[in-house]
Amino acid sequence: MYTQIDGVAMGSPLGVLFANCYMGTVEQRVFESINQPRMYVRYIDDTFISANSGEEIWNQDHCLPFLDVLVEQREALFSTKFYMKTMNLGMCMNRASKSPKRYKRSIISTYIRRALSHCFSWNDIHEEMECVAQVLVDNGHPN
Incomplete structure (x- = not known):
């Protein structure tokens, strides 16, 4: 074509x-x-x-990434959780930067909203929140 x-x-x-x-x-x-x-x-x-x-096109784990969501086929329904490409280093704005505080707060709220909107189960939400906490600590945000 x-x-x-x-x-x-x-x-x-x-x-x-x-x-x-x-x-x-x-x-x-x-x-x-x-x-x-x-x-x-x-x-x-x-x-x-x-x-x-x-033909089925799922990988061996019955999962496929679509945008930033990992879609898993579970019998008659789909479950979802946040998906990050392996090349993503998880870097975000450092706490010590001279950016306004509202930008720094919006990073945290965006991560939380993403976990709540993309994750199918409470276990997946908890797992994503643990990852978010680690990213924030790595970028100079307090525990």
Whole structure:
């Protein structure tokens, strides 16, 4: 359907626009020729599909990362928890920086909100909060 011969700079606002236009065109062509899947979610060029039939694409642990969520298939339902790529060093704004206090507080509230919104079970929330506490300590925030 498409051969890329050139591109836009990484982080360019045009990249998102081009990706959305291209993916919209691909979706239109694909959904004209097949039945609509049970669930189809797309964010720019990342897609998550739950189909009625076909080959299973889950890894050996029945888990797949989608954006910053790890989705695990458990029989008839999905469970989720926060997912961080291995290349992420877990660095955030240091407490000693000259940034306003409201920015520093927003980091903590963002981590907490992420754990509560992304994690399926209380055990996963607790595990994520332990990781958050360690990241904050590593970046100079008090215990």
